[in-house]
Amino acid sequence: MASSAREAAIPALAExxxxxxxxxxxxxxxxxxxGLGKGSLYHAFPGGKAEMAQTVLDAIGAWFEAEIYAPLRDDPDPRAAIARMFAAVDAYFQSGRRVCLVGAFALSDGRDLFAARIAAYFAAWRDALAEALSRAGRNDAVTLAEDTVLAIQGGLVLTRALDDPAVFARLxxxxxxxxNG
Amino acid sequence: MASSAREAAIPALAExxxxxxxxxxxxxxxxxxxGLGKGSLYHAFPGGKAEMAQTVLDAIGAWFEAEIYAPLRDDPDPRAAIARMFAAVDAYFQSGRRVCLVGAFALSDGRDLFAARIAAYFAAWRDALAEALSRAGRNDAVTLAEDTVLAIQGGLVLTRALDDPAVFARLxxxxxxxxNG
DNA sequence: CGCACTCTGTACCGATCGGTACAGCGCCCG
DNA sequence: CGGGCGCTGTACCGATCGGTACAGAGTGCG
Known part of the structure; x- marks a missing residue:
């Protein structure tokens, strides 16, 4: 199939x-x-590096949407969805050993090229979490959601800077x- | 003087x-x-780009040490030093419009080259703040300090990602x- | 004045950048 | 079996990379 090489390459590109x-x-x-030559790469992504990065950002966004945001919004048990979010975040970021590509892009390069996708990723996260918190009865839902998303990003920065995954685990x-109490 | 061109260039290099x-x-x-040609640049920084980056990191570290860490450790009024820290942070990062160079380096490039400096910057901040909090009578000083430093970094990421300085101000x-209550 | 020394613009180096062109391999379908 | 097409390795493009060499301008001092 035409798109299978494309799909298969995405995780490696992301890394x-x-x-x-x-x-x-x-x-x-x-x-x-x-493991692809230049020819194959440009055959799968005619738009070059920019298209590769866009595709990777879209794939990451889709994964978070399906695994985290949707449950936060829709799970009848918001506390369970929040617990699931923390488990997924810990696994995805390998307890802080892995960096958030979207956060890294936000800080420096490609920021202007992908600004819309970057903003959408974080806004969706914050809003989905606020929705869950609200349904769980918190009245400071929006603030708490913003604080949580931001702390996770900061945790990744500090963990990487100090090279100490315990920072992320504690956080x-x-x-x-x-x-969740 | 020989070093004045060097010193004068540092803020521009940092930016x-x-x-x-x-x-x-x-x-x-x-x-x-x-505003310097290649000749002048290499005359002032014989080590090339790596020396420029190191010098910039050292200058930033020295500034934070003098303006923030030292007061946190030594000011007889720790609450005043903490208030001063927040004012200095808000001014330095221009309410989130400006990114933290050390944090950006920690996330992606040059991480390995400057790992020691990056780690020292954050460790010094966390420890100085913990010292102040401890002297202010908090028993959760270390945790609270780590949480604060990390949140500031995350605030910069999220502010940049959403292009909304209000995020940083609220944080x-x-x-x-x-x-400080 | 003239020497010496600091500084700087410019030309140049090999390597690598992102991207393109294209010839040929291999597979599938008729 | 054979023609066509999806795919891929390779050679190549101009631009730019970090870095070096060096000649000459500017400057201060004896």
């Missing part, structure tokens, strides 16, 4: 963008990590306690 | 690294922003209230 940023992710690196415990 | 990251900050950009108010 390279995560580790090197947009400008730092060279076609040589992208090709090496995916998630604190946050979950604050949200 | 370029902040906006483009380490690999994204080309010598062309660095030269344009500082600082919340944090100061949590620390």
């Amino acid at each position: 390279v963008f995560r580790e090197h940023g947009y400008t730092g992710a060279s076609l040589a690196l992208l090709g090496a990590r995916t 998630l415990m604190r946050l979950e306690h604050r949200l | 370029v690294f902040r906006e483009h990251g380490y690999t994204g900050a080309s010598l062309a950009l660095l030269g344009a922003r500082t 600082l108010m919340r944090l100061e209230h949590r620390l």
